[in-house]
Amino acid sequence: MTVLSIVGIDGQRLNDHIESLAKIGQRPDGSLCRLAFTPEDIQARYRVQQWMVEAGMQVRTDAAGNLIGRYEGEVADAPALATGSHIDTVPSGGRYDGVLGVLAGIEAVRALRDRGQRLNHPVEVIVFSDEENTMIGCQAIAGTALLDAPERYQTNVDAPIQDCLEMLGGSWEQLATARRTDLAAFVELHVEQGIVLEYQQKTVGIVQGVVGIHRSRITITGQANHAGTTPMDMRQDALVAAAETVLAVRQIALAQPSQPVATVGQLEVSPNAVNIVPGQVTLSVDMRDLSPESLEAMTQQLEQKLDAIALKTRTKIAIEPLLYVEPTPAAAAVQQVIQTVCQDLNLSHLHLPSRAGHDALELGRITAMGMIFVPSADGVSHSEAEYTSPEDCVHGANVLLQTLIRLDAILP
Template sequence: MHRRQFLQHSAAVAALPALAPLAAWTPGAGPLLQSARTPRQVTGDRLNGWLARFDRIGRTAGGINRVAYSEADLAGRAFTLELYTQSGLTARVDAAGNIIARVPGTDPSLPPILMGSHVDSVTDGGNFDGPVGSFAAIEVARTLAEQRRRLAHPLEVVVWQNEEGGTIGSKITVGLLTDADLDKVARSGKTVREGIGLIGGDVARLREARRTRGDIACYFELHIEQGGLLEKANRQIGVVEGIVGLRWFEVTITGFANHAGATPMDQRQDAMLAAAKFTVAVNEAIRGEPGRQVATVGRVNVTPNTTNVIPGQVVLTVDLRDLDQGTIDRFTQRFEQLGREIGAATQTTFRFAQVVNSTPAISDPRLLQAIETSASSLGLTHQRMPSGAGHDAQEVAHIAPMAMIFVPSVGGISHSPKEFSRAADITNGANVLLNAVVTADAALR
């Protein structure tokens, strides 16, 4: 972030109580405070205190609004940079706009272990989706330094930019963002291209932010579950076996706008009728096969959207997800076929455009074992489960082993102002992350 912007948006955090700075520590300055077999513990009160203060940034009557590149997002990033500094981490903003801090390891030949998440939000969202994993990663790095534990691998703490708008920061890092993507408009009204410059990145130097296979030892991400499986099973930790593939379509249905009173029913080309039939057909197709696949028609824009005019055009979105790529491809073809059939029956045309396409990501078995070993050593109940939501870990999986840790969401609620995870669960998740990183450091050497 540019210095002027940082100072401008630091007002949101200036009045907050400052953290005591982390005392400097030099490798080899003293013995480890804990044996390798003793589970390590973060300072849970500190971590949850950060989250409580962060809740003030972007809070509106409708919920948290820290959408990417907005004033609240800039203030949230300023708060996060302050946490890095107070935790003894030297952060930088890379060309993509991601915030990164690196702790050197004892073996300079090894690639880094990454951990992190994001701090931007959806419109009218909650305070836990993203910040839990971002602040826990900062807390883990701080705890390791306080406990005088230096890993063999370098350790990097990353806060990805604009996760909610399509995992933009991590896509740039792995080389999956196109020039066309840069001109897409975020919920703040700014294009991705504009936003990158606003948060301190540089579109002209995006290649400098690229990582390739072999550059990263592994990636861990702690996150709230965004579902109710853990709560229902009364488990404390979710061990994410994979992240579903995500494919978003924008479907444009074109009919003919005409007078609602003067046009006979059998002479209409009603785009809204076609959209309604298609919505039902998508639901029935998904439910007609066994499996965990899901699809949602989530946004509908009608033109001219007038009481006494037959809709001439409808633009709707379809969100399709599954852990199996073949299932996603098959349902993509099925939806397009349904569009052709419904279009012929209603005298309308369907045009499909893919706007987001993320492939499923399967977690690395060694990292899953590290998470399970850590949870067990802490006496925490756990279970394996898929992630039905997309995450930055899904993009990192293109170039490096990854795994995710889930903590329960009360009521299974997320992307809502009612989103909430208990402080004890957040602390548990951070403790699992801490010990999993230490375990993976040894296992991957």
């Protein structure tokens, strides 16, 4: 009899715990507001800590406020197999985003404990602090936190990051101690937050990596003028130039073989009056892809397009970089293990990138990383309408458990 046939998580308990945690921070419309460092966040962390203890884990909080449950392994000093996610939400979030990965990790450990089993490696379940905003938790563990720039971490509460970490039992002064060099691998289970799995009628997504991001601000300066008295061929219309820029961003993304995404999500028009030719427009551009070469090519192509648009519309166009995040590929060996587990469990699956950021983005910089996606109904997330079926939650948790077991067998 194989390990796969005798070990499984308690699906009823997993879904009961998801519902229990959803009551903390729930608003009248059904959405959740559980911002990091708020009383609701602290209450939820306390409940998760209780479940970790019940699962047989030792629990600690590191300097970054990460809540870490540890189930010891058979081999002394073996590096840890880590899993987990976050339990903080956006201001109007759903009940599965982040939470599923944390609670499934706890259930995976409990499944081992209930059967008297230990892996060779210790298993850690991590609740990362403030994933939805500063990502201070995962950055501290990865060693990428800005130790000399606390002002860069603007929290969603009226308190500096130093005070916020102290609320959780952490310490900004000791933040460097949260860095880890003893992780054998990190595997994060998460709801897809997109529609691909549902559209393709697949149960599991095997994540190829977390995309990188190029984000910039474009300012287009023309000449504000009377909408009635300025002939069409004499205008310096900033909004016309902006419209061409929006289309150029779309065309650039569609032309790339790596299938990136690119979005203009913000526009500010000045003077924004019905009878005035727009004199200035500021807009945002967000480009995402797994390929750093593709991201660089897209950025260069955009700059060339902007030069041509400025000449055509007789405007001035300036581009200001705002954010550059390197993509993080998932380890090929971890992807292969997840695929093998899906095949053994007879679960349909496909490979896809994660185009949203996750704690795995940072963890993948220091250890072998993998992610497991399960479907999001209608692709909806960060909303009270966010939904993943109880069956899919259980499927994802079982894939996580078996992935940890198989990684334990092949990793040093």
